[in-house]
Amino acid sequence: MERDRVISSKAEDRIAEALIRAIRVLPEDVESLIRRAAVAEHGQAGRLALGAILENIDEARRSGLPLCQDTGMFWCLASVGRESSVPLCRVEEAIIAGAGRAAAEGYYRKSVVEDPVYSRRNTGTNLPAVISYELADGSDVTLHFLFKGFGSENCSSLRMINPTAGEDGVSAAVLDMMMKAGGKPCPPVFLGIGIGGTMDRAAFLSKKAFFTEPEDSPLRRRLMDEVNGLGIGPGGLGGSQTVLDISIISEPTHIAGLPVALTVNCWADRKCSIVFKEGEL
Amino acid sequence: MRRELHLPYTQDEVDAIRAGDEVMLSGTLYVGRDQVHKRLAAAIEEGRPLPFPFAGNAIYYMGPSPAPPGSVLGAAGPTTSARMDPFSPLLAGHGLKVMVGKGPRSAEVREAIGRFHGLYLQAYGGCGALYSARISSAETVAYPELGPEALLRISIHDFPVFCMIDSLGNVFGGKP
Numbered sequence: 001m002e003r004d005r006v007i008s009s010k011a012e013d014r015i016a017e018a019l020i021r022a023i024r025v026l027p028e029d030v031e032s033l034i035r036r037a038a039v040a041e042h043g044q045a046g047r048l049a050l051g052a053i054l055e056n057i058d059e060a061r062r063s064g065l066p067l068c069q070d071t072g073m074f075w076c077l078a079s080v081g082r083e084s085s086v087p088l089c090r091v092e093e094a095i096i097a098g099a100g101r102a103a104a105e106g107y108y109r110k111s112v113v114e115d116p117v118y119s120r121r122n123t124g125t126n127l128p129a130v131i132s133y134e135l136a137d138g139s140d141v142t143l144h145f146l147f148k149g150f151g152s153e154n155c156s157s158l159r160m161i162n163p164t165a166g167e168d169g170v171s172a173a174v175l176d177m178m179m180k181a182g183g184k185p186c187p188p189v190f191l192g193i194g195i196g197g198t199m200d201r202a203a204f205l206s207k208k209a210f211f212t213e214p215e216d217s218p219l220r221r222r223l224m225d226e227v228n229g230l231g232i233g234p235g236g237l238g239g240s241q242t243v244l245d246i247s248i249i250s251e252p253t254h255i256a257g258l259p260v261a262l263t264v265n266c267w268a269d270r271k272c273s274i275v276f277k278e279g280e281l
Numbered sequence: 282m283r284r285e286l287h288l289p290y291t292q293d294e295v296d297a298i299r300a301g302d303e304v305m306l307s308g309t310l311y312v313g314r315d316q317v318h319k320r321l322a323a324a325i326e327e328g329r330p331l332p333f334p335f336a337g338n339a340i341y342y343m344g345p346s347p348a349p350p351g352s353v354l355g356a357a358g359p360t361t362s363a364r365m366d367p368f369s370p371l372l373a374g375h376g377l378k379v380m381v382g383k384g385p386r387s388a389e390v391r392e393a394i395g396r397f398h399g400l401y402l403q404a405y406g407g408c409g410a411l412y413s414a415r416i417s418s419a420e421t422v423a424y425p426e427l428g429p430e431a432l433l434r435i436s437i438h439d440f441p442v443f444c445m446i447d448s449l450g451n452v453f454g455g456k457p
Contacts, residue, residue, distance in 0.1 A: 045443060045453070048303060052405035052441060060356075060410035069346045069356035069409040069429075107355050109346035109429050120316075122428050151361045151383075151406065184361050184384040186406035235405055236384055237443065238454055268407045 011281045015098025015143065015274055019074075020106035022272040023066045023147055030190070030244075030269045031057060037188055037234070037241040046239025050188075053234070053267055067268045071108040072147035074099045074129035077208055083139040086281045091141060092131065094281060099129050099145075111150070132204060139278040144211045147270040152189065155181035158203055158261040165258060167219060170195065171226060173260045178227050178243075183236015186266035188244045191227070194261040196251040202259035209247035209263070210271055220246050234267075244269075288437075289337035290379060295400055298444050300453040304402055306440035310381070312341045312433035314360050317424060318368040325375055332423035332432055335376030339402075342382035344429040345419075346409070353416050354435070356409025359383040362401070366390050373397045381442055395450020402442040415440050 026034075034057070038050040060067045076099070078091050102108065103126035112127065113120040136142070157180075159173040174193065181189075194205025214220065223246050233239025244267065253259060284298055288308035298304060311333055313321070324331055342362055346355030362382030369380065370393035378399025383406040386394075394401055404412065416435050423432040445453045 045301070048441075048443060049405050052408050052411060056358075056405070056408035056411040059414055063352070063410055063414065064349070065352065065410040065413050066346050066356040067410055068407045069344060069358055070360070071346055071356075107347045107349050109344065109355065111429070124428075154361065182385050183406075184363060186383070235403065235443070237403070266407050 011094045011276060012097045012101065015094060016101040016105065018272050018274050019099060019102035019145060022145065022270050023068075023071045023106065023108065024060050024064060026057065026067070026268065027271065033244040034188070034267055037244060041234060041239050041241045043233050043237065043239025045237035046233035046235065046241060049233075049235030049237050050241070066107065066109075067270065068149060068266075069109055070111060070149040070151060071126070072149045072270070073112055074126065075146040075148045075207060076129050076131045077144040077211070078131065078133045079136045079142040079144065080133060081139040081141060081278075082135050082137065084141055084278060085139075086141055086276075088133065090281060091133070095129060095131055095143060096127065100125055100127055103127070141276045141281050143274045143276075144208075145272050145274075146207060146210060146265075149266055149268070152185035152264045152266040155185040155264040156206070156262055158199060158259065160199060161258045161260055163256055163258045167222070169258065170219065170260050171222060174223055174262055175226055175230065177262050178230060178232070181264060182232055185264045186268070187232050187236060188234055188241045188267050190244055190265040190267075190269040191223075191246045192263040192265070193223075193246065193248040194263075195248065195259065196253035197259060198253075199259055201251065202261035205249040205251060206261035206263040209249045210265065210269070211273060212247055212249060214245055214247045217248065220248055288339050290339065291337075292398065295379065296398065296448050298400060298447055300444050300447040300451040302444045304442050304444055306381070306402070306442055307438045308436070309338070310341050310435050310437050310440075311338055311422070312343050312435055314342050314344050314430055315364055316427050316430045317432045318365050318372070320424060321377075322368045322371055325371060331375075333434070335372070338377065339379035339381060340372075340377055341404070341435075342380070345413070346429070352413065353419050354413055357413040357416055358407055358409035358411070359404035362386055369393060373399055386446065391446050391450055391452055394446045394448070398448040400444060400448060401446035403445045404440070404442050412440065
């Protein structure tokens with residue numbers, strides 16, 4: 001039992017450390033897409049916004065302050081290997097302990113309220129986290145974390161479109177949601193799109209999409225062009241750089257439906273994945 | 282065009298700024314977001330005293346992350362202005378007509394800013410570390426129980442913003 005506790009606390013350390021870093025330093029691919037956009041943008045006001053964003057990335061790295069005061073609500077997908085011997089309750093315990101410690105020691109803003117409609121009393125811990133579990137091949141346990149800021153999450157949305165609407169229907173739904181979002185979600189944005197399943201499954205896939213390698217499908221290319229064509233631009237100040245990347249997951253659905261879910265992440269696309277090998281959790 | 286605005290402001294300084302101008306803010310700025318707006322609107326409607334003078338002062342829609350040792354505040358970038366839209370026309374009518382936030386505003390807010398000759402200045406979204414570095418002091422003015430949403434007074438210098446709506450009600454890019 002003593003040995004178990006030691007292992008568990010080391011896992012908690014690794015999670016807390018990763019979560020404290022993730023709200024300060026962007027993943028390399030995210031930062032390089034922002035730097036590329038700063039070169040490509042020709043809109044004068046949009047360039048100002050991208051200049052401030054680049055300055056902010058450097059300042060956060062220098063000062064150790066979070067990139068954004070909205071350090072988000074923890075969203076975690078625990079991907080558990082079918083051959084893993086770790087009990088699910090241990091996975092849950094590690095996520096909650098690691099996230100709680102990161103929020104306290106990492107100067108997270110405490111952005112979570114208890115009762116959504118009435119008291120809206122702050123829990124003071126940035127918990128609970130939103131946790132989902134799925135089974136995967138192999139014996140690893142991988143924890144995928146998003147730090148879901150709500151300036152962008154308030155622009156996330158879902159449409160149950162007509163099953164015969166096809167690619168044009170998917171595109172029209174995404175463009176309509178993005179036009180309504182305008183400059184609110186801190187563009188240039190990253191988009192996750194979930195298509196198919198049931199209403200809730202599509203919504204889940206739109207978040208899981210941030211952890212898949214973007215595949216260069218015709219639909220992705222079309223949506224990149226069309227969303228950038230809206231001209232919302234960095235900070236909503238106009239320009240060609242509205243979306244930096246789009247990831248799409250499609251799954252089987254019912255003959256009568258075509259669910260399309262969109263998760264909008266701001267330019268500060270903070271995320272991390274932590275892999276535990278068998279015996280490490 | 283690049284301009285400066287010292288806070289508290291004079292009407293002449295406000296009137297000189299046009300939609301599309303880059304503006305550097307300095308001086309004293311009040312900070313409040315969703316729940317503060319709800320409470321300020323309630324105070325006006327119930328005829329209760331306001332926690333700070335509206336005339337000449339500007340409000341910044343922001344809720345900081347906690348200050349680590351050695352910092353005045355944690356990250357301190359703007360939050361989405363649209364959520365304040367239901368309250369802003371009423372507050373502007375009572376003098377709180379210069380606002381700093383991010384993202385588009387409603388037609389009602391644009392109309393109120395034009396009518397009362399205020400400004401809507403957009404700070405750069407997500408740039409919490411950048412803005413924090415330009416805040417030299419911060420104190421809680423009211424509603425400490427709101428935690429990160431409390432009403433603050435901060436001293437700022439070289440705070441970069443962009444004028445989206447000017448005192449004539451002109452909107453940058455033509456849309457609110």
